Amino acid sequence: MTRHNSIVRLTLGHSGGVAVSHLIAHRPRHWRECVLWMRLAGYDIALISYRDWIARLDATAGRDHPLFPLRAFFTASIDAEGGLTLPELFEEARQPSVCAERTRAMLCRVGASLSNVDLKLLDRYFDDYVARGVVPAPPRRVSTTSDESAPVVSKEWLAAGLSTRFGRPIRVTSLELEPLSSDESIIAELTGWRSGTQTGLVRGRVSYVNQGDVPGAIDIFVKAKAADEQSIEVAEALGAMLSPALGREISAHRDRLGITLSHLRELAIYADDDPRIAAHRPEALAIERDDERNRWVLALEAVDDAVLINALSPAMWSGEAIEAALEGAASIHARWIGAKARLFDQEWLPPVRDTTMRSEMTPLWNALAEHAARHAAWRNPAVRAAHGACVRDIASWSPDLDAAPQTLIHNDFNPRNVALRRRAGRLTLCAFDWELATIGAPQRDIAEFLCFVLPPNASHSSVRRWVDRSRVLFNAAANAAIDPARWERGFSAALCDLLVDRLAMLAMIDRVRPQSFLSRVVATWLNVFECFSR
Secondary structure, X not given: OOHHHHHHHHHHHOOOOOOOXXXXXXXXXXXXXXXXXXXXXXXOOOOOOHHHHHHHHHHHOOOOOOOHHHHHHHHOEXXXXXXXXXXXXXXXXXXXXXXXXXXXXXXXXXXXXXXXXXXXXXXXXHHHHHHOOOOOOOOOXXXXXXXXXXXXXXXXXXXXXXXXXXXXXXXXXXXXXXXXXXXXXXXXXXXHHHHOXXXXXXXXXXXXXXXXXXXXXXXXXXXXXXXXXXXXXXXXXXXXXXXXXHHHHHHHOHHHOOOOOHHHHHHHHHHOOOHHHHOOOOOEEEEEEEOOOXXXXXXXXXXXXXXXXXXXXXXXXXXHHHHHHHHHHHHHHHOOOOXXXXXXXXXXXXXXXXXXXXXXXXXXXXXXHHHHOOOHHHXXXXXXXXXXXXXXXXXXXXXXHHHOOOEEEOOOOOOOOEEEEEEOOEEEEEEOOOOOOEXXXXXXXXXXXXXXXXXXXXXXXXXXXHHHHHHHHHHHHHOOOOXXXXXXXXXXXXXXXXXXXXXXXXHHHHOOOOOOOHHHHHHHHHHHHHHOXX
């Protein structure tokens, strides 16, 4: 329903007195998300600072310019506000957050609701703008038509998967699906929009009967994936929107970003029934791979028994919880130890990085570092200096990653993608979102995890204790005998890799979808790095 209709309904349903209603979308859109959408739609536009935009307006806004009547509004500074302009006063960071729960309850009572501000709505708006001549048609219009009638999953497909799981014939009687949205999901959503396919994560409730007509029900998550090429195109568009140089380097190294074959990788990992991995991920209830129809779909158990999930605050991570996560990681890493040749033969692996490849990617690392330097997390000169040194010294630290045991690593191992469940009285790791998994040193997952779960002021003795504990757990799980010095060298190198690649990439994503945890994680990274500085 439109905002106008909602306003009318609220007004008619109001009984008396003065009331204030805040009409806010359930999932508001950031302007930068819209800019990225426009670039993907075919408009070659870049994201620049407001002050740079004002300078361009001053240089181009003659009397015949459409914005000339509003020039004073955009450019006039207010001395009492430190020289800020009116639009700057209304930037998100300077405004208090507004709660709209009461308004949503009122809308529900009067039979009204607000339309989701999704990418299909932007499609409709811009199609209308183009038709009315408000904006030009994009020079390379992207076709994003999807078959809305095609279900993301079918009852028959789920029935087959559940029958295998339960070991007896199952007939699905009903299937209820509800799309999930997340503050972190804009890239995935844009990827689905760009591919013109139904992708993303939905939650479902499956009701069924078994062979004896005994009813049952199960909660599931369904994950439909887009082709890797679509995800890479979104990354290219994001980089080009932020900086021409960054966009060029992302495109130049597009097959080395870790995204290649991601649509096949997660399916393969969920199909792996080795208990060292299967015990530490959600159970796969059904898997569909149809390359011809571009359908790559997973039906997973709902991890509703998690006692810790999406726990981004270090205060939530007790010693018992950290121990459980490290123990689970060690089991996952042990899966392919001793079977390196078979692992490298897997069809779903991305190009595996080594020192040669990391060195060849230096122009990309430099472009990412230059962009990250403008982020608040990099205001500490020590962070910027360490970042520069990590990029310059790849040939120094990267061989220690090459010399570490090479195995399957999650490569996105942090509280956003892990949960803890209590099984048989013990906390147990449950890791999900395996798109970025690759071959690498196990210390890479440990470095990322500890930078997320330890506070910035963690004592160096506690940091060293956890790093060595990860070594002990890995040795036990993999029947290895890595000494502390060798493990620490690999861990120190993994910290460099983490900053140069993952944290710098998160700074790039932050320009579109704020990563509220990033400043704290970078501060922890610096503390851990100084503990192991070479």
